[in-house]
Amino acid sequence: MAKTYPFKDIESKWQKWWEANGVYHAKQPGDTDLKKYYGLVEFPYPSGEGLHVGHPRSYTAIDIITRKKRMNGFNVMYPMGWDAFGLPAENFAIKKKVHPAIVTEKNVATFKRQIQSLGTGFDWSREINTTDPAYYKWTQWMFIQFYESWFDEAAQKAKPINELHIPNDVEEQGDEAVKNFRDSKRMAFKQKTTINWCPKCKIGLANEEAQGGVCERCGGVVEKREKYQWMLRITKYADRLIKELDGVDYLDKIRTQQINWIGRSEGASIDFIVQPKNPFDKGTISGGTIRVFTTRPDTIFGATYLVLSPEHQLVSQWIDEKLIENAKDVQKYQETTRKKSDIERQENKEKTGVELKGIVAINPANGKEIPVWIADYVLAGYGTGAIMAVPAHDERDFEFAKKFDLTIIKVIQPPALDRVASQSLLTKGELEPIKVEPDCFAGHGTAINSDFLDGLETTKATKKIIDWLEKNKHGKSEVNFKLRDWVFSRQRYWGEPIPMVHCEHCGWVAVQDSELPVLLPEVEKYEPTDTGESPLAVMKDWVKTTCPICGIDAERETDTMPNWAGSSWYFLRYCDPNNKEEFASDRALRYWMPVDLYNGGMEHTTLHLLYSRFWYKVLFDLGHIPESCGVEPYGSRRSHAMILGEGGVKMSKSKGNVINPDDVVEKFGADVFRCYEMFMGPYDMDAPWDTNGIQGVKRFLDKVWSLADGHIANNQPTPDTESDNSYESTLHKAIKKVGDDIENLHFNTAISQLMILTNELQKADHINRNDFESYVKILSPFAPHLTEEVWQKLGYKESIHISSWPVYDESKLIEETVTVAVQINGKVRAQLLVPTEISEKEIIAMAKQDGKVVKYLENKEPKKEIYIKGKILNFVV
RNA sequence: GGGCCUGUGGCGGAAUUGGUAUACGCAACAGACUUAAAAUCUGUGGCCGCAAGGCAUGUGGGUUCAACUCCCACCAGGCCCACCA
Numbered sequence: 001m002a003k004t005y006p007f008k009d010i011e012s013k014w015q016k017w018w019e020a021n022g023v024y025h026a027k028q029p030g031d032t033d034l035k036k037y038y039g040l041v042e043f044p045y046p047s048g049e050g051l052h053v054g055h056p057r058s059y060t061a062i063d064i065i066t067r068k069k070r071m072n073g074f075n076v077m078y079p080m081g082w083d084a085f086g087l088p089a090e091n092f093a094i095k096k097k098v099h100p101a102i103v104t105e106k107n108v109a110t111f112k113r114q115i116q117s118l119g120t121g122f123d124w125s126r127e128i129n130t131t132d133p134a135y136y137k138w139t140q141w142m143f144i145q146f147y148e149s150w151f152d153e154a155a156q157k158a159k160p161i162n163e164l165h166i167p168n169d170v171e172e173q174g175d176e177a178v179k180n181f182r183d184s185k186r187m188a189f190k191q192k193t194t195i196n197w198c199p200k201c202k203i204g205l206a207n208e209e210a211q212g213g214v215c216e217r218c219g220g221v222v223e224k225r226e227k228y229q230w231m232l233r234i235t236k237y238a239d240r241l242i243k244e245l246d247g248v249d250y251l252d253k254i255r256t257q258q259i260n261w262i263g264r265s266e267g268a269s270i271d272f273i274v275q276p277k278n279p280f281d282k283g284t285i286s287g288g289t290i291r292v293f294t295t296r297p298d299t300i301f302g303a304t305y306l307v308l309s310p311e312h313q314l315v316s317q318w319i320d321e322k323l324i325e326n327a328k329d330v331q332k333y334q335e336t337t338r339k340k341s342d343i344e345r346q347e348n349k350e351k352t353g354v355e356l357k358g359i360v361a362i363n364p365a366n367g368k369e370i371p372v373w374i375a376d377y378v379l380a381g382y383g384t385g386a387i388m389a390v391p392a393h394d395e396r397d398f399e400f401a402k403k404f405d406l407t408i409i410k411v412i413q414p415p416a417l418d419r420v421a422s423q424s425l426l427t428k429g430e431l432e433p434i435k436v437e438p439d440c441f442a443g444h445g446t447a448i449n450s451d452f453l454d455g456l457e458t459t460k461a462t463k464k465i466i467d468w469l470e471k472n473k474h475g476k477s478e479v480n481f482k483l484r485d486w487v488f489s490r491q492r493y494w495g496e497p498i499p500m501v502h503c504e505h506c507g508w509v510a511v512q513d514s515e516l517p518v519l520l521p522e523v524e525k526y527e528p529t530d531t532g533e534s535p536l537a538v539m540k541d542w543v544k545t546t547c548p549i550c551g552i553d554a555e556r557e558t559d560t561m562p563n564w565a566g567s568s569w570y571f572l573r574y575c576d577p578n579n580k581e582e583f584a585s586d587r588a589l590r591y592w593m594p595v596d597l598y599n600g601g602m603e604h605t606t607l608h609l610l611y612s613r614f615w616y617k618v619l620f621d622l623g624h625i626p627e628s629c630g631v632e633p634y635g636s637r638r639s640h641a642m643i644l645g646e647g648g649v650k651m652s653k654s655k656g657n658v659i660n661p662d663d664v665v666e667k668f669g670a671d672v673f674r675c676y677e678m679f680m681g682p683y684d685m686d687a688p689w690d691t692n693g694i695q696g697v698k699r700f701l702d703k704v705w706s707l708a709d710g711h712i713a714n715n716q717p718t719p720d721t722e723s724d725n726s727y728e729s730t731l732h733k734a735i736k737k738v739g740d741d742i743e744n745l746h747f748n749t750a751i752s753q754l755m756i757l758t759n760e761l762q763k764a765d766h767i768n769r770n771d772f773e774s775y776v777k778i779l780s781p782f783a784p785h786l787t788e789e790v791w792q793k794l795g796y797k798e799s800i801h802i803s804s805w806p807v808y809d810e811s812k813l814i815e816e817t818v819t820v821a822v823q824i825n826g827k828v829r830a831q832l833l834v835p836t837e838i839s840e841k842e843i844i845a846m847a848k849q850d851g852k853v854v855k856y857l858e859n860k861e862p863k864k865e866i867y868i869k870g871k872i873l874n875f876v877v
Numbered sequence: 878g879g880g881c882c883u884g885u886g887g888c889g890g891a892a893u894u895g896g897u898a899u900a901c902g903c904a905a906c907a908g909a910c911u912u913a914a915a916a917u918c919u920g921u922g923g924c925c926g927c928a929a930g931g932c933a934u935g936u937g938g939g940u941u942c943a944a945c946u947c948c949c950a951c952c953a954g955g956c957c958c959a960c961c962a
Binding site: 377396871 | 878879880881882883888889890891893896897900901902903904916917941942943955956957958960961962
């Protein structure tokens with residue numbers, strides 16, 4: 001009587017029925033009194049490769065959770081859409097001369113067909129696409145909100161630019177000064193930054209196209225080039241992006257990765273006065289001040305030289321002022337650094353540098369004159385782009401000092417020794433403590449002695465020296481971040497046009513709201529131009545426009561937005577996807593936000609997750625998101641893992657081990673596919689694909705099918721309530737465990753419990769109708785098609801997926817008898833089958849009668865008797 | 878170099894607060910049905926040993942009546958960041 005689950009006849013039938021009946025369509029506030037549940041998976045980039053078997057793993061996982069929530073009585077929203085701007089479509093367009101929009105449309109159709117064949121309960125009435133002008137209109141509108149706002153440090157929030165107070169001295173300098181002041185504060189601003197430039201292809205590359213410092217297209221080495229780019233001031237939110245994580249439930253590793261990426265470090269900025277070395281010039285020409293950042297100001301007595309990054313502004317300035325004696329060497333070094341690729345920097349960490357001859361810096365603490373160098377181990381982009389080198393307490397400085405034979409002064413201060421660097425240097429025996437000689441303080445103002453910090457532990461010493469620096473105006477305490485501002489320009493075609501106009505007279509001006517969206521024009525060539533400008537730059541008709549303020553001829557911005565733009569706010573659009581007046585109504589946002597559960601890959605933890613949190617906070621601060629939604633968009637964040645090829649290696653075309661979801665669905669059906677992906681291992685861990693493993697899951701569902709078949713065949717018309725059944729405790733245990741496991745994303749153990757229950761039910765000669773229905777219900781999130789078919793065969797006209805989740809009976813979880821293991825000195829020696837409620841006294845007495853126990857006790861009286869109810873009885877002799 | 882994670886049978890993996898290690902599934906073996914095979918069903922199964930018993934959760938220590946679980950040190954593998962002062 002073995003029957004195979006006939007998925008081919010069943011699955012597409014129910015998929016159509018569900019869609020036609022709107023089973024998964026979420027109701028808007030006002031149409032329902034139910035509480036909401038918003039489950040979200042990262043929307044895919046519809047690549048030409050089609051769906052990967054990794055996609056369904058997370059789609060199914062969140063599908064299972066949202067199905068259960070719906071059965072628990074929530075108004076569930078589980079939407080899906082397309083993050084469809086991006087490089088692959090554009091590169092394909094360049095190669096094959098097909099419009100990216102056409103390629104994208106085709107890919108979306110494929111993805112949608114594939115996802116729909118899986119029976120995932122997405123609300124397709126809310127489908128969105130980032131390349132749809134009706135969508136990117138709002139992406140552009142939001143960019144303008146960034147442009148029209150500034151960050152108020154005191155209030156720690158973004159505010160409209162017209163609330164920016166203009167200081168009197170700026171106001172006195174006239175309109176131009178006021179305008180510049182405003183522009184310098186905007187959340188979106190244009191700035192010169194370095195981009196990756198491929199000299200062979202003559203194009204600017206995105207970071208992801210220039211991985212490892214090599215051009216993705218030609219394999220050539222990528223150079224750095226300076227270009228004006230639109231930037232978003234995410235660094236202003238660095239503190240809040242860390243602090244406000246406290247209010248959300250993120251997986252620990254996601255939280256720490258975000259915090260590390262932002263990279264907050266506390267320390268001090270210290271000013272070193274620079275002077276010409278020649279004593280005759282002293283006092284006549286001033287070299288200015290070099291500001292450095294350090295996390296260890298307490299080691300200042302060991303600072304024996306300064307290092308600037310080769311790109312440091314002051315270097316060129318000094319050359320112009322003819323202060324540098326070896327200007328030629330210095331310029332040569334600057335040039336080599338500029339040409340150095342990231343690869344070279346990474347592979348060769350050998351220290352290089354050039355001394356700036358002709359100038360010296362004064363250590364403000366002890367007044368000593370120290371040399372100034374430039375070296376590429378100091379990064380222009382971090383801190384002030386300059387450091388005080390303390391070779392005795394920093395390994396990099398130490399290496400550098402050894403190589404160029406610079407002074408190394410060990411600060412005699414025990415607390416400094418706890419630093420890993422100095423410790424390892426000391427144990428290597430390479431460092432002899434050197435006491436600073438008193439005569440080197442001579443001549444330079446407010447010098448103090450290094451005894452100043454003696455005996456203080458690091459934190460106290462740091463505080464004391466900062467106080468001293470502040471009092472004497474040599475520096476101040478400062479916090480620095482690794483996080484950089486967000487480079488928002490791309491010289492590409494397939495992205496949202498940045499809605500800005502440049503006017504000779506008014507400067508940069510935002511396009512008026514009524515003119516949005518700024519549509520992507522049709523172009524003939526998708527290649528970026530030789531000058532590194534966007535392909536849009538050659539569209540003279542499109543570029544030419546008039547200034548929204550003064551009306552004279554003006555030009556459009558030709559750069560487009562990065563991929564990350566559309567995905568920074570898509571979860572807001574789902575709340576109200578067809579709204580033509582706003583990106584979403586207040587009412588819809590108040591009801592749906594924040595997202596209850598957001599799932600995505602670890603690879604998006606640092607970029608997408610951070611960007612979208614930032615984007616949301618700015619909109620929130622500006623009042624575009626209701627207060628009641630809170631400052632964070634995602635209430636909880638979880639992460640899926642990868643599905644590997646057979647044998648545990650990454651799936652790739654070149655290895656030929658790619659599994660196509662279509663083939664799996666064709667051969668086994670969607671329910672088997674879903675259950676298999678949930679059963680293969682813990683959800684948050686990588687798991688290899690196993691063709692045999694899927695066979696086992698198929699057997700399981702076949703078993704369920706024939707069980708149901710048998711049950712329905714001798715189905716009673718009315719529900720019976722017979723309750724003396726052997727499977728009962730297993731059933732109630734399963735209701736509890738499957739429910740708990742779903743909430744905790746432990747899908748693999750939920751399925752194993754369902755297998756155990758199925759095996760048990762198979763042995764039973766009679767199953768009560770109520771019990772059988774509970775069984776089908778708890779299976780339904782995993783195998784939605786099969787269970788729907790069974791459900792309707794049981795006579796129901798409504799979907800099983802809107803039925804209610806069964807409740808387990810606590811009293812039925814407890815079995816009447818249990819097996820207790822009896823241990824002697826922690827080793828199991830006997831098993832006793834006893835009534836669950838047996839008392840400690842009784843079981844001890846019983847155990848002592850047991851032959852094996854008697855043997856191992858060897859007539860000795862136990863020193864200790866430990867009984868853990870229903871589990872273990874341990875005799876210690 | 879820094880951060881995070883993982884080591885349990887032939888394989889994927891279970892083990893809720895420390896309480897019978899190896900659930901569930903795969904593969905394997907034996908049997909039933911069949912002319913035969915597939916499918917299905919029943920059974921066996923950590924390792925050594927005839928057995929009694931002993932040894933087993935990467936390695937070595939520790940805490941405990943009791944450790945996959947907690948602590949310390951180490952080894953192996955993976956991922957991310959990487960000259961971040």
